[in-house]
Amino acid sequence: MIRFVLTRLLRAVMTIFAVVTFAFVVLRMSGDPAQVMLGPDVPQDAVDAFRKAWGLDQPLWVQYLAYIKSIFSGDFGVSMRDKVSALQLVLERIPATLQLTLPALLLKLLIGIPAGVYAALHRQSFADRGVILLAIFGFTIPSFVMGLLLVLIFSVILGVLPSGGQDTWMHSILPTITMSIGGIGILARFSRSAMIEVMGQPYIRTASAKGLKWSDVVWGHALPNAAVPIVTIVGFMVGSLIAGAVVVESIFSWPGIGRLLVVSVTNRDLAVVQCILLMIAATMVISNLVVDLLYGWLDPRLRAQTAH
Amino acid sequence: MIPNLVELRSLRVAFDGVQVLHGIDLDVGRGESVGLVGESGCGKSVTWLAALGLLPGKASVTGSVRIEGREICGGSRHVLEEVRGGRIAMIFQDPSSSLNPVIRIGRQITEALAIHRRLHGEAAKTEALRLMDMVGIPDARRRFDLYPHEFSGGQCQRLMIAMALAGQPDLLIADEPTTALDATIQAQILDLLVQLRAETGMAMVFISHDLGAVSQVCERVCAMYAGRIVEQGRMEQLFAEPRHPYTRGLFDAIPRIDGPRQRLIPITGTVPNPKNLPAGCAFSPRCGRAVEACRSDLPNLEPIHDGRRLACHRPVPVVSAPPVRTRTLEAV
Numbered sequence A: 001m002i003r004f005v006l007t008r009l010l011r012a013v014m015t016i017f018a019v020v021t022f023a024f025v026v027l028r029m030s031g032d033p034a035q036v037m038l039g040p041d042v043p044q045d046a047v048d049a050f051r052k053a054w055g056l057d058q059p060l061w062v063q064y065l066a067y068i069k070s071i072f073s074g075d076f077g078v079s080m081r082d083k084v085s086a087l088q089l090v091l092e093r094i095p096a097t098l099q100l101t102l103p104a105l106l107l108k109l110l111i112g113i114p115a116g117v118y119a120a121l122h123r124q125s126f127a128d129r130g131v132i133l134l135a136i137f138g139f140t141i142p143s144f145v146m147g148l149l150l151v152l153i154f155s156v157i158l159g160v161l162p163s164g165g166q167d168t169w170m171h172s173i174l175p176t177i178t179m180s181i182g183g184i185g186i187l188a189r190f191s192r193s194a195m196i197e198v199m200g201q202p203y204i205r206t207a208s209a210k211g212l213k214w215s216d217v218v219w220g221h222a223l224p225n226a227a228v229p230i231v232t233i234v235g236f237m238v239g240s241l242i243a244g245a246v247v248v249e250s251i252f253s254w255p256g257i258g259r260l261l262v263v264s265v266t267n268r269d270l271a272v273v274q275c276i277l278l279m280i281a282a283t284m285v286i287s288n289l290v291v292d293l294l295y296g297w298l299d300p301r302l303r304a305q306t307a308h
Numbered sequence B: 001m002i003p004n005l006v007e008l009r010s011l012r013v014a015f016d017g018v019q020v021l022h023g024i025d026l027d028v029g030r031g032e033s034v035g036l037v038g039e040s041g042c043g044k045s046v047t048w049l050a051a052l053g054l055l056p057g058k059a060s061v062t063g064s065v066r067i068e069g070r071e072i073c074g075g076s077r078h079v080l081e082e083v084r085g086g087r088i089a090m091i092f093q094d095p096s097s098s099l100n101p102v103i104r105i106g107r108q109i110t111e112a113l114a115i116h117r118r119l120h121g122e123a124a125k126t127e128a129l130r131l132m133d134m135v136g137i138p139d140a141r142r143r144f145d146l147y148p149h150e151f152s153g154g155q156c157q158r159l160m161i162a163m164a165l166a167g168q169p170d171l172l173i174a175d176e177p178t179t180a181l182d183a184t185i186q187a188q189i190l191d192l193l194v195q196l197r198a199e200t201g202m203a204m205v206f207i208s209h210d211l212g213a214v215s216q217v218c219e220r221v222c223a224m225y226a227g228r229i230v231e232q233g234r235m236e237q238l239f240a241e242p243r244h245p246y247t248r249g250l251f252d253a254i255p256r257i258d259g260p261r262q263r264l265i266p267i268t269g270t271v272p273n274p275k276n277l278p279a280g281c282a283f284s285p286r287c288g289r290a291v292e293a294c295r296s297d298l299p300n301l302e303p304i305h306d307g308r309r310l311a312c313h314r315p316v317p318v319v320s321a322p323p324v325r326t327r328t329l330e331a332v
Helices: A002-029 A033-038 A044-053 A060-072 A086-121 A126-140 A143-157 A169-199 A202-209 A214-239 A246-251 A257-267 A270-298 A300-307 B044-051 B077-083 B105-117 B121-134 B153-166 B183-200 B211-217 B235-240 B245-252 B292-296 B321-331
Strands: B006-015 B018-028 B033-037 B059-067 B088-091 B171-175 B203-208 B220-225 B228-234
Touching (some): A002 A270, A086 A169, A086 A246, A169 A214, A257 A270, A270 A300, B006 B044, B033 B044, B033 B211, B044 B171, B121 B153, B153 B183, B220 B235
Parallel strands (some): B033 B220, B171 B203
Antiparallel strands (some): B006 B059
């Protein structure tokens, strides 16, 4: 078990390392920060001075080694635009993003899973078809379309909810709904198919044949078996808590990580973009690790496999 | 008159409008052991899943299922839940997948004790350990908290039996309990069932296509074909002298280990599709003895003189004992 966790941790570190390297190289090859920051009409010596000041005149591998070294000492660099620590800039924005993504995650779980389970238990019924239809609708409509649609209905036509900004709790309603709809659809579909498969298993018939109450059969015997595929999907959702709001934050001018990322990429603010990508990779990797550990807890057969 | 323990009357089952069970009449007396034999798909298992309301929603079940005179067919969920496990318990073909893989074995047994005998906590655990011991799980105390995958197939079937016994049922339906097990384990499980029946006095319905196994545990046998019972009688009767050509065919297809080597006689053809059954007797297309009447009129299951019930226009003639007996009578 300990060995399993250690190998997974090592793999997690490798993954993050790969992401960091990739981001580093691609960012530097895709545009010159000096040009973007200073504008097109500055004289060449100003550009050179800028490059020298930020170490961009060094060969790529020298810059890379310096960067890796500073990461290990907890220094994520300084924003070229705001001249403050990139890490601080990013950390400041996290609460705003979580203010959207956490309630959205809660909505996905509380609506998606029960809807899927209900549909599975009432297969071929009107409710089942309704759930499938809504689920497909939910995850096929891109969030930028959904967001604009909601703005059109609730802000422009009805005028009951604000269309952007972060001033009151009312402001978070539309972005939260926009963000949760796709996830609700995905979870509903996965929960439904997982439950349908489990309900057809012989041990469910055994549980009924024992005389268990229907609700105990469903919640006590079926759902724990359907949990593995559901947890996998939820793991991805948790992993994207930090970065899942790029589009939605842009639509609703919400000052979170997503907006910061978009702005920083446009400005070629290298340290900030790298810091955000590192953060995204870390949350994704950690949540995957937690999911892997959960598998063993949920299904004793998998526990037996990982022990060997 | 004391009613039978369980009485099935014209039990019919249809899946999506396709009739698969065409009116089953069957009685099981207290403590009696009845075998149901027939090829796969003839409705052996469906009969009892239907009786206990365990078929999926798309199945429509009609007819009557009485337990000591009390009707349960079409009964409320509550009525059925009380019967399942408490009056009639059931064990299944594939023991390893019939136990819930993510629940500890001890809990799966105590769960049944809690429902049917209101046993909880230590009392339930003690009783569960006793049951595990009774069905021959060695070292039960240590293995109480293991999961099903940590037991072998034979042990899983023993655990299924322990779970079935937990509710102290009057009738145990054993649905092909040995089919998925290898030969030595099969014999052990059969012995266990015989022994438990002797100890508890419960009745048993043994569903199988293994006539050898049936002969070991049953007193009465019903042969089923295409959703109907075609012959029913005492075990020795059917084994000595099957009268329905289908029952006869089943016996002819068993290899013998005594006597000279002989070719097995298979029943030609396959079981008809329930969606389009032949007119008349469903077995007529595969039957060597079929005449015109067999292809047009459906024979009813009628009692015949020797006490068995038979559904056949042209039964296999009796060859052995009766003529001899007649001659003796004439001599007297």
